[in-house]
Amino acid sequence: MAKLITPRSEDYSRWYTDIVLQAGLADYSPVRGCMVIRPLGMALWENMRAELDRMFRETGHENAYFPLFIPESFMHKEKEHVKGFAPECAVVTHGGGQKLEEPLVVRPTSETIIYAMYAKWIQSYRDLPLLLNQWANVVRWEMRTRLFLRTMEFLWQEGHTAHATEAEAEEEAVRMMNVYDTFAREFMAMPCLKGVKSDAEKFAGALRTYCIEALMQDNKALQAGTSHNLGQNFAKAFEVKYQSESGGIEYVWNTSWGVSTRLIGALVMAHSDDQGLVLPPRLAPTQVIVVPIYKENEREQVVAAMNRIVAILSPHVRVKGDARDGMRPGFKFNEWEMKGVPLRLEVGPRDLAAGQVTVARRAVREGTAAKQSVSIDSLADVVPGLLEEIQKDLYDQALKRRDANTHTLDSYDEFKKVIEEKGGFLLAHWCGGVECEARVKEETKATIRCIPLQGDLAAVPGVCLVCGGPSPRRVYFARAY
């Protein structure tokens, strides 16, 4: 027994770290608070990025790139923004052996430098909407860090758009929240809540922040993506103006939205088990691993069969053969399970004699129910369907768990009890007051994760959990990462 993963139930935090390190997603770096993303983690991010990029393009966006350094004065132009980000900014004061005239902030997010450029690019209503996205790294000087979930430097995408009207900007912000939700559901197999942040939780400088929130296996919530309606706050700060059709000068309306490598952490915490990483087939860098099983004199024949199978499947799925000699099959089984490969094909003399392979699904391990025999001739037809089935099962399982851990409550005492004993999403009435929100946070460590949108089932009036005042709708509370 080489590598063991701490059981989830014993120490969730340790379990998570074990999986990230042992699956080979990432490693600690020599720089405190930073992280090295290893090839498996990067391949996963690249797959996420490819799908997101496609979705961004389908909604009319293009990629661009803006500088890492932001003049410090830019950060000060929007007062809420600087208040929110100044404490966590890394600042460059020297360059080329000399003290800089004006310090440069390493971007914690790029609104300021992007809208400074937009001011130059936008003159007329004909220049709108301007819909750009950039893939970049950002730096935030965090006190405490955790692999993928919160590191001082992380990779993300940030979309920044400018529109002629408030309605268009609002539509865009909601659209991108929905894009994120669709991505999480269809590719990560991760169900999310959608909604608006309370004022206390919204982005520094935004009018309104939309978000998707997912529930992890320890029943804590994770903010998986945000989309902000920035109103005209940045347009006014950076003089982003255009001449309208009627000839008047108007400020533009902006949105910004982003997801980060935190999604990899979300993926780990959403699906993995005590055997290691579990990856949804649509994002798995390797979807199928073929493991040959042989005695010394059978090697040549079995490895040839393995290569044949890889060749048959290659046009249809991301498949690899593991012909490493001197390792027993059981070791390879465990290793690929730890790395989260959704489907394993075992090929041995017994299978070959019958013209078939043994197929094992990653996420189900108990008993032999997880294994089945499939004829080699039908592999190309069967395997893609199996992968889709796994993808669907992962989602169903996550949704079932999320729903089972969402509680509708009306009593504050019960709320405190449930948050302490069970966790999960607590759907309760809130009057909208900052005092009530702060009191819940203070007393239970739970925050409002999101306020469901109009038309949601939760939009039924009631009385506030804390003060008993009128409440327009229930909101989702949870303890969060």
Added chain:
RNA sequence: CGGGACGUAGCGCAGCCUGGUAGCGCACCUGCUUCGGGAGCAGGGGGCCGGAGGUUCAAAUCCUCUCGUCCCGACCA
């Protein structure tokens, strides 16, 4: 920055209380036997015990200082 713990081989740890010159598991290297769920045996390499100072004939062990890491809070994608 407050509260707690820990620094001994690549990783995980024991040894410390009661000082005597460093050990275990995994990983790594070599050989043989193995190979349908983390192989067995034999042999081998690898450490200024986080750093500095002190006590002592003698310090991983006792004392002082220092540096670093992790966990719990405040902050956060």
